[in-house]
Structure formats: structure tokens, C-alpha cells
């Protein structure tokens with residue numbers, strides 16, 4: 001396949017190289033990791049450790065029993081009248097050890113599996129809990145997303161680390177027993193083993209490091225691959241993919257990107273395989289060197305036939321185990337580095353939070369919200385989305401925001417709900433900075449229905465109840481909210497009523513029309529007993545009659561409460577007490593419908609344009 005050009009530059013490998021120092025430093029994450037595992041289930045943790053300890057002694061014991069059997073058999077052939085019962089006892093013992101070993105292996109694998117599943121669930125929960133504390137701004141940052149993505153991958157992959165580390169300790173103890181046996185005969189054998197395994201250890205470490213660096217530096221691309229896979233085959237995008245004939249475009253992009261990644265991986269895999277074979281051959285030569293020495297000792301009668309099998313067996317096992325340990329060590333440090341991603345993610349701290357001591361939230365709000373020279377810029381943008389904005393949203397006032405696309409209306413609303421904090425100036429509530437109030441309390445007192453509200457693939461009832469999720473079992477409240485937002489007529493037509501699954505993702509889910517969804521989402525505003533209700537283009541998808549009715553009802557609901565409505569429809573806007581006209585993030589005009597018409601400025605111009613359109 002021809003290699004295609006990737007539209008954006010491939011990432012530099014160098015900046016993501018991981019040094020040895022970093023690898024060892026990453027091992028420092030292990031205690032914190034074990035603490036997490038311990039918290040998941042102390043019982044399984046301890047049980048696992050105990051069984052592995054017993055299992056570690058079995059290889060040496062088995063080899064030793066084997067040696068005794070051979071010596072006994074040889075002795076028997078020399079002195080025919082020796083006791084054969086002892087041999088059968090030994091054979092029985094070896095059989096018992098073999099059975100015990102497999103039983104323990106199964107039990108350990110079972111515990112690893114259970115512990116791994118619990119750990120994955122627990123980590124996912126922590127991931128979601130932490131995500132809930134973070135700022136909206138952090139979610140909009142691509143590097144944050146890469147971190148989140150890497151952390152998400154940790155939730156399922158960490159069981160490998162778990163059994164890896166436990167396995168390492170088990171192997172080490174096992175090697176300890178065997179090595180003790182070898183050392184009794186000749187300590188130099190141990191040195192020879194170490195020399196034999198070192199080359200492949202170094203080789204494996206090197207290649208693991210390269211693999212990790214590649215995978216890490218390719219996080220954004222792998223995220224893009226996941227995204228392409230998703231939009232190429234999903235119910236949400238199927239419509240547009242078909243109509244616009246996008247599948248070829250998406251597949252091409254996926255193919256070229258995945259091909260480039262494959263090629264990079266292949267280079268590493270091939271050199272790893274080549275070098276691995278060579279370095280392991282060196283190890284094998286070391287092993288046979290020692291074997292020759294052992295055989296010569298047996299031939300010259302210095303050691304028994306049993307000793308020969310015991311030594312050869314121990315030597316083979318120590319080498320295999322050591323190789324395993326060293327190999328595992330490099331993948332262990334790699335896993336530990338991945339773990340760093342998880343801890344890095346947990347270490348991200350939100351910038352928007354409640355102060356240590358909070359001010360009591362006014363109930364009712366007396367003076368209202370005051371914007372004092374407020375300015376705000378999105379982190380990934382050079383432009384001020386809002387600048388020099390000063391106005392008052394009085395208690396009980398109904399304010400409409402008007403302005404062309406991108407004027408800053410939604411941004412203003414997000415600042416009110418403290419999804420962002422102003423970069424300049426401040427917003428006061430009843431005379432005090434919004435930042436002095438408890439964040440949760442502020443948000444509880446503000447109900448916002450965003451333009452891009454979420455269509456939860458859950459029941460119709462839950463889709464309304466999300467406005468005040470603690471009240472999700474309060475059916476009368478859900479139904480009243482539905483009546484007010486006209487969602488009741490939508491739900492009446494659903495076979496499952498309020499329990500009807502919405503969206504087509506699960507089971508017998510039903511899809512709603514755009515306007516029907518909007519009525520359901522609007523119900524959320526009525527669920528919430530908020531002091532300030534904000535609707536961002538709440539009726540854009542509604543037909544004219546429904547829009548009229550919604551606003552009649554909204555008027556009565558918000559009596560005595562403050563409300564902010566963003567709309568491009570002037571029939572809606574004119575009902576507000578005052579209208580704030582934004583242009584390029586700054587305030588252009590503010591006043592009632594009639595005041596602004598009289599002023600004959602931008603509002604009058606836009607109003608005239610729309611009115612003429614209806615004539």
C-alpha cells in the first residue's frame with residue numbers, strides 16, 4: 001500500500017523519550033498503586049500474596065524431590081534389597097506438589113482476575129468523580145484530553161501491572177530457593193546465570209522504551225483514530241455520512257493514519273525480534289557452558305546422578321525465572337510509567353472552586369447580578385469573547401440577550417454560572433463577588449438550558465429529572481414540569497410513557513424529533529427550583545404555536561424570579577423587560593423593546609429586518 005501524506009505533521013519522537021531515570025522514578029508510583037488495589041479489596045490482596053508465597057517454594061521443592069527419587073532409584077539398582085516404599089512416598093510427594101502447583105496457579109489467576117475487575121471498576125468511578133470536579137475549560141483543552149484518554153486506558157490495563165508485580169515477587173522468592181541450592185554446589189554458577197541473562201534484559205528494556213515513547217507521542221493520533229472509527233460507524237452520524245457520502249473520506253483518513261502508526265510500530269517490532277533472538281542465543285550459550293561443567297562433575301563421580309538432574313534443572317529454571325523477572329522488570333517500569341498518566345490525571349486541579357469560607361447565598365436575591373467591566377478570553381483563543389462588559393441583571397428581571405452569531409451571548413451565561421471565571425473585572429451577586437459563594441449552591445440556584453443541551457439516552461422521565469436529579473423519583477414534579485414545557489404531549493405519544501427509553505442506542509429506544517427533544521429538555525428548567533433561569537435558544541426547534549405557548553407558561557413560572565433568554569426570534573425577545581444587545585463581545589445597547597426601537601440603533605435595525613421578512 002502506498003504511504004499517503006498525513007495532513008498534519010507527525011509528532012516528534014524525541015520529546016517523548018523516557019530515560020532510565022524516569023523509568024526508575026516511575027517505580028515510585030507502585031506504593032500508591034498498591035494502596036489503590038488494597039483499598040479495592042484487602043482480603044483478595046492478602047489472599048493473593050499468601051498463595052503466591054506458597055507457590056514460590058514449589059519449583060525448588062519439586063526439583064529436590066526429583067533428585068531424591070533418582071538417587072534412590074540408582075541406589076536401588078546397586079543394592080537390590082533396599083526399601084522401595086520410600087520411592088513411592090517420594091513419587092507421591094512429587095505428584096502432590098504438581099497438583100498443588102496447578103491448583104494454586106488457578107486460585108491466583110482467579111484472584112488476579114477478580115481483583116483486576118474490581119480495580120478497573122473502582123478506577124473508572126474515580127475517573128468520573130474526578131472529571132466532575134474539573135473545569136469546563138480543562139475539558140476544552142486538547143492536552144487535557146490526551147491525559148484523560150491515557151488515564152482511561154489505565155482503568156482496564158492495570159490488571160497486567162497487578163499480576164505483573166505480584167508475579168515478580170513470587171518469581172524472586174522462587175529464584176531465591178533455587179539459587180540457594182545452586183550456591184551450595186558452586187556460587188560461580190549464579191554469576192554465570194546473571195551474565196547469561198543480562199544482554200536480553202538490556203535489549204528488551206531498550207525496545208520497551210521505544211514502544212512506549214511511540215505510543216505516548218501518538219496519543220492525539222490514536223484519539224483521532226478512535227474518533228474516526230466512531231463517526232464512521234455510529235447511529236449519530238450515519239445520516240450525514242450517507243447523505244454526504246463521507247465514508248470514503250473517513251476511511252481514507254483512518255487508513256493513512258493507521259498505516260503510518262503500523263509502519264512505525266513494525267520497525268520497532270522487527271528490530272526487537274532480530275535483536276531478541278541474538279541476545280537470547282548468548283544466554284543459551286551461557287546455560288550450556290554451565291551444563292557442560294555440571295555433566296563433567298557427574299562423569300568424574302564428584303556429584304550423584306540426582307545432583308546432576310537437580311543442578312541442571314535448577315540452573316535452567318533460575319535462568320528462565322531470572323530472564324522472566326528482568327523481562328518483566330522492563331515491562332513493569334513501562335506499566336509504572338503508564339501509571340504516571342493516571343496519577344497525572346488525578347493530580348489535575350480545578351481552577352474554579354469554592355473558597356474556604358463561603359458567604360451565605362441570598363434567598364431571595366435582592367439586588368441581582370452586576371457585571372463590572374467583565375472581560376473573558378477562551379484559553380485556546382487570542383480574541384476576547386467578552387470585553388468591558390458592565391450592566392446589572394436586577395432581581396426579578398427578565399433579560400433577553402440579542403446579538404449575531406459569536407457575539408458572546410452563551411459565554412456571558414457561562415460566566416454567570418461560573419463555568420468560567422472572568423479574566424478581567426468581576427461579577428457581583430448582591431454586592432459580593434460570585435467567587436465568594438459556594439460553587440454548588442450558586443449552580444443550584446441557577447437553572448440553565450443550553451442551546452446544545454444533552455440528549456441523554458435514558459428514559460423520558462430521567463431526561464426531565466436531570467434538571468434536579470435528586471428529585472428523580474418525584475413523579476408528580478416531573479409531570480408538572482413536562483406540562484409546563486409541553487413535553488407532556490410528546491410523552492403521551494410514547495408507548496412506555498415516562499419510562500420510555502429515548503434515543504436509539506439501547507434496547508427499545510425511540511428517537512424524538514428536534515422540537516420534541518427540545519420540549520423534553522425545556523422541562524429540566526421547570527424541575528429546578530432556581531432563582532435565576534437561563535434559556536439559551538430554548539425554542540429554536542419549536543413550531544410557532546408551541547413557541548407562543550412555551551413563553552406564555554414561562555412568563556408565569558418566572559414571576560418573581562430572574563431570567564435570561566437568548567433568542568434570535570424577536571417575537572420572543574420583545575417580551576423581556578430589557579434587552580441587551582451584544583456585538584463582538586461588547587455591550588452595544590440595553591433597554592426595553594420600545595426604548596430600543598425609539599433609539600433606532602442596531603436592535604431597531606435587526607427587528608426591522610426580521611419583521612420585514614414576515615410581511
Ligand SMILES: Nc1ncnc2c1ncn2[C@@H]1O[C@H](COP(=O)(O)OP(=O)(O)OP(=O)(O)O)[C@@H](O)[C@H]1O
Pocket residue numbers: 140378379380381385403404405406407408409410411412451
Ligand atoms: N469553547 C470555546 N473555545 C474557544 N472559543 C470559543 C469557545 N466557545 C465560544 N468561543 C468563541 O467565543 C465567541 C463567542 O461565542 P458564544 O458562544 O458566546 O457566541 P454566541 O453569541 O452565543 O453565538 P450563537 O448565536 O452562534 O450561539 C465566538 O467567537 C466563539 O468562536
